[in-house]
Amino acid sequence: VEQNPAQPEFHQAVKEVLESIRPAVEKDEAKYRQLALLERLTTPDRQLLFRVPWVDDQGQVQVNNGYRIEFNNALGPYKGGLRLHPTVNLGILKFLGFEQIFKNSLTTLPIGGAKGGSDFDPKGKSDREVMAFCQSFMTELHKYIGADIDVPAGDIGTGAREIGYLFGQYKRLTNRFEGVLTGKGLEWGGSLARTEATGYGLLYLVNALLKDHADDLAGKTVVVSGAGNVATYAVEKAQQLGAKVVTVSDSTGWIYDPAGIDVALLKEVKEVRRERLTAYAAERDSAEYHEGRGVWAVKADVALPCATQNELTLDDAKQLVANGVKVVAEGANMPTTLDATKYLQENGVLFVPGKAANAGGVAVSALEMSQNSERLSWTFEEVDGQLKQIMETIYNNIATTAKEFGAEDDFVVGANIAGFLKVAEAVEAQGVC
Numbered sequence: 001v002e003q004n005p006a007q008p009e010f011h012q013a014v015k016e017v018l019e020s021i022r023p024a025v026e027k028d029e030a031k032y033r034q035l036a037l038l039e040r041l042t043t044p045d046r047q048l049l050f051r052v053p054w055v056d057d058q059g060q061v062q063v064n065n066g067y068r069i070e071f072n073n074a075l076g077p078y079k080g081g082l083r084l085h086p087t088v089n090l091g092i093l094k095f096l097g098f099e100q101i102f103k104n105s106l107t108t109l110p111i112g113g114a115k116g117g118s119d120f121d122p123k124g125k126s127d128r129e130v131m132a133f134c135q136s137f138m139t140e141l142h143k144y145i146g147a148d149i150d151v152p153a154g155d156i157g158t159g160a161r162e163i164g165y166l167f168g169q170y171k172r173l174t175n176r177f178e179g180v181l182t183g184k185g186l187e188w189g190g191s192l193a194r195t196e197a198t199g200y201g202l203l204y205l206v207n208a209l210l211k212d213h214a215d216d217l218a219g220k221t222v223v224v225s226g227a228g229n230v231a232t233y234a235v236e237k238a239q240q241l242g243a244k245v246v247t248v249s250d251s252t253g254w255i256y257d258p259a260g261i262d263v264a265l266l267k268e269v270k271e272v273r274r275e276r277l278t279a280y281a282a283e284r285d286s287a288e289y290h291e292g293r294g295v296w297a298v299k300a301d302v303a304l305p306c307a308t309q310n311e312l313t314l315d316d317a318k319q320l321v322a323n324g325v326k327v328v329a330e331g332a333n334m335p336t337t338l339d340a341t342k343y344l345q346e347n348g349v350l351f352v353p354g355k356a357a358n359a360g361g362v363a364v365s366a367l368e369m370s371q372n373s374e375r376l377s378w379t380f381e382e383v384d385g386q387l388k389q390i391m392e393t394i395y396n397n398i399a400t401t402a403k404e405f406g407a408e409d410d411f412v413v414g415a416n417i418a419g420f421l422k423v424a425e426a427v428e429a430q431g432v433c
């Protein structure tokens with residue numbers, strides 16, 4: 001805390017991980033102390049902070065802060081998204097970069113952990129202003145990244161448009177066409193099934209979990225929050241696997257559709273027309289629209305928070321338990337508050353943290369890197385098949401690890417220990433560096 005003042009999110013993330021890996025560390029405490037493994041894992045390899053000057057449409061020069069936290073590359077090139085949002089600061093990016101190390105470790109793919117971004121807000125900016133920002137940001141960042149060094153991706157505020165402008169500037173500065181960013185357009189090195197990956201992956205993992213508990217998704221009622229990328233493809237895959245999804249939400253309201261969410265209409269409203277969920281309700285007789293929040297009060301077997309951080313509170317957890325929900329799996333990053341997680345786990349709900357449950361997105365990003373390296377594009381079926389296998393492997397790994405450490409069905413312990421041990425072994429093997 002003294003070495004990293006005023007970074008509460010980072011302190012919280014480190015504390016959570018360190019507390020849950022305690023049983024693994026205590027097994028070999030003298031070694032961990034002598035090699036300072038925990039100190040090395042909680043100190044980023046490199047923290048890049050830089051000025052991003054750009055000119056707005058009025059001719060005014062604007063200045064933003066740019067960041068890239070290259071946290072750990074023991075398992076492979078640094079990998080993690082770029083967040084563009086006014087709330088971005090060093091502590092938040094360090095928290096996300098730290099978490100990314102263990103998420104990436106769980107994917108079984110050769111990727112290290114990183115995160116970056118800026119306090120620039122793309123909302124309300126013209127395309128030219130966004131391009132000017134991206135070009136300035138990349139003018140500094142390009143010195144530190146590369147296909148075998150550090151491969152950034154999208155995150156909040158960084159979509160296909162921003163990745164395109166960043167890639168164009170990287171190419172111009174280095175004269176290299178290489179897989180230096182993921183989330184690229186399909187025509188220029190992007191991967192099929194990346195759009196679907198996080199939502200589909202979430203459901204592959206939930207299905208594996210249910211099968212392991214002599215159950216499956218067929219006939220289950222599911223509540224989903226969010227109506228963005230993760231939520232939409234979670235709904236689609238859940239319905240393909242025989243479940244009925246009865247809710248979606250956005251930042252202003254939510255839909256209850258007892259006949260089951262119509263995914264084609266949802267995509268038309270949110271992805272094509274970019275309208276609010278009121279438009280969905282207006283075109284579907286079975287749907288009700290409610291202002292505010294409320295999806296966690298609907299009776300269901302499975303709950304999938306897929307919107308944003310801290311959207312499932314202790315009161316929501318109590319409601320879910322009272323309604324008999326059996327599984328909560330996080331599609332979003334940190335959607336469940338700590339006390340809510342504890343309550344769910346203490347009341348017999350199978351809870352899977354985002355680190356494991358939403359790892360499908362970064363896993364397919366790593367498959368995009370593989371395709372770029374061999375200069376080939378795989379079919380949708382090939383990528384989707386690998387995604388399914390990866391999510392099933394993640395489930396088996398976190399379930400086995402939890403059991404091994406005497407915490408059967410505690411997937412928070414399972415995910416943190418499994419992700420941590422692999423990285424710690426690699427750091428140890430690579431000597432003092």
Ligand code: NDP
Pocket residue numbers: 156198226227228229230231249250251252306307308309311331332333334358359361362
């Ligand atoms: P999108 O921006 O596509 O969608 C987010 C959805 O959540 C939107 O429907 C948004 O509504 C809603 N939302 C945002 N804030 C709130 C709020 N305060 N209350 C209720 N609803 C809200 O993002 P993604 O689907 O890509 O990401 C969702 C989460 O998943 C994030 O936590 C992200 O970090 C995480 N994630 C995403 C991955 C990916 O591959 N996309 C990979 C791993 C994690 P509105 O449209 O009104 O803003």
